[in-house]
Amino acid sequence: MIRVTLLSGIFTGRTREFRLGDIEPNELFTAFIGHGNKWQVDYSAGTEEEVFLWFRAELVARIVRALQEGRPVSFLDRHWRVAECDDLLAIADEIEDAIVTSGRLVTLDSDNESGLVIGVRGWES
Numbered sequence: 001m002i003r004v005t006l007l008s009g010i011f012t013g014r015t016r017e018f019r020l021g022d023i024e025p026n027e028l029f030t031a032f033i034g035h036g037n038k039w040q041v042d043y044s045a046g047t048e049e050e051v052f053l054w055f056r057a058e059l060v061a062r063i064v065r066a067l068q069e070g071r072p073v074s075f076l077d078r079h080w081r082v083a084e085c086d087d088l089l090a091i092a093d094e095i096e097d098a099i100v101t102s103g104r105l106v107t108l109d110s111d112n113e114s115g116l117v118i119g120v121r122g123w124e125s
Helices: 025-035 048-068 088-102
Strands: 002-006 015-018 039-042 073-075 078-080 104-112 115-123
Touching: 002 048, 025 048, 039 048, 048 073, 048 088, 048 104, 048 115, 073 088, 078 088, 088 104
Parallel strands: 073 115
Antiparallel strands: 002 015, 002 039, 073 078, 104 115
16 A cells, blocks of 8 residues: 655645555656645555555656756766756656666655755665
8 A cells, every 4th residue: 555645735734545556656646746736655555566656656757847847857977957948758758768777776865946866776686
């Protein structure tokens, strides 16, 4: 089970619990971004499959949100930011490709007004 708490918007402070198959995580996070909501996800009660599915969707959503807000995204020794004439989704895809091809296990180190920092914790097996 995954717990998602809204940190902003009209439902601030509300927590919902989701099990595998309850909802498509990508759709939920896309809705949050569309409404300008911030969120927090608790993975502590999730199965391995739930954590994998939800974390992947959350990471993509946080990348897109940071880029939309003009904040930089950092991963390993690279940094991305969207300029006025850039294609936001193309840059988000480039970041995703860098993560996937790195072979690293990733984590969210920070997501604040300074930007999104995606950290690493070892290698995928």
